[in-house]
Amino acid sequence: MTKSKIFSLLLALFLLAAALAACTESTPAAAPPSEAPQVSAKPTKLQATISNQTDYNFFELYVSPTAANEWGEDHMGSTSILKKNGSFQITLQAYEFSSYDVRIVDEDSDEYLFERVSIVDGTKVTISFSEDGLVATSVAPSGAESSVIGALNGESVSGGSDPGDTGSLDGYGTNGQFGFSIYNESDYDIYAIYMGPSTSGSENDVDILPSILNKRQSTTVSGRVNQADWASTEWTLFIVDVDDDTSSSYDTFNPWTLSYVNIRWDSNQGGYVCEFIY
Numbered sequence: 001m002t003k004s005k006i007f008s009l010l011l012a013l014f015l016l017a018a019a020l021a022a023c024t025e026s027t028p029a030a031a032p033p034s035e036a037p038q039v040s041a042k043p044t045k046l047q048a049t050i051s052n053q054t055d056y057n058f059f060e061l062y063v064s065p066t067a068a069n070e071w072g073e074d075h076m077g078s079t080s081i082l083k084k085n086g087s088f089q090i091t092l093q094a095y096e097f098s099s100y101d102v103r104i105v106d107e108d109s110d111e112y113l114f115e116r117v118s119i120v121d122g123t124k125v126t127i128s129f130s131e132d133g134l135v136a137t138s139v140a141p142s143g144a145e146s147s148v149i150g151a152l153n154g155e156s157v158s159g160g161s162d163p164g165d166t167g168s169l170d171g172y173g174t175n176g177q178f179g180f181s182i183y184n185e186s187d188y189d190i191y192a193i194y195m196g197p198s199t200s201g202s203e204n205d206v207d208i209l210p211s212i213l214n215k216r217q218s219t220t221v222s223g224r225v226n227q228a229d230w231a232s233t234e235w236t237l238f239i240v241d242v243d244d245d246t247s248s249s250y251d252t253f254n255p256w257t258l259s260y261v262n263i264r265w266d267s268n269q270g271g272y273v274c275e276f277i278y
């Protein structure tokens with residue numbers, strides 16, 4: 001075979017290989033595996049706005065979980081003032097429950113105190129004087145609204161006060177409103193908790209539990225009782241659990257000053273035992 005033929009043959013083979021390569025479709029690269037969805041961590045902080053609708057400037061502001069024993073930091077610090085008709089945004093440590101206490105000191109060193117104010121992330125709390133007296137009104141982002149009657153310098157300021165007002169010691173001091181936390185320390189779900197004056201029959205008791213209180217869980221309850229019961233400071237709880245076991249509190253309690261109650265099952269006493277904390 002001559003050199004020219006060999007050259008022609010190699011050239012033909014080269015052109016054929018190039019044509020085959022051009023006709024071959026490229027295989028697309030495999031898509032990278034999709035990332036696993038990220039689980040959002042439970043927020044450790046929440047923000048709320050305090051609005052001053054009184055005629056006085058606020059110099060100090062404390063907000064603490066209802067179950068806490070200390071007030072913590074002054075959110076106003078040493079340089080800030082919450083002026084009348086103004087508002088101030090604060091950041092709080094996220095808490096398992098939405099019940100907080102609020103303490104304010106104004107320009108005259110008067111102290112405003114509100115117990116069990118409902119605060120979640122984005123809540124606006126307005127402090128004002130109204131027909132009901134000294135009031136803290138909280139509005140959540142969902143639109144849910146609640147109000148708490150406050151105390152000024154340790155004394156209730158309420159439009160519904162009675163001449164025989166005893167401050168926050170009975171229903172006259174809170175216009176019949178009450179609120180406290182309940183801790184279910186037992187190993188059983190609680191279906192109902194009835195509350196009523198110790199001097200009246202059980203038929204007048206009212207179920208204050210908004211939903212089933214699971215074992216080892218807590219909830220905050222609130223409400224308002226009839227004016228006929230405002231003077232009573234001795235109330236009892238009647239508990240019904242998942243097994244229809246029932247028990248009433250051995251000790252009476254004062255709903256106007258109660259902070260929280262621990263409920264546990266005591267087989268030695270044959271029922272539920274309530275520990276009232278003020």
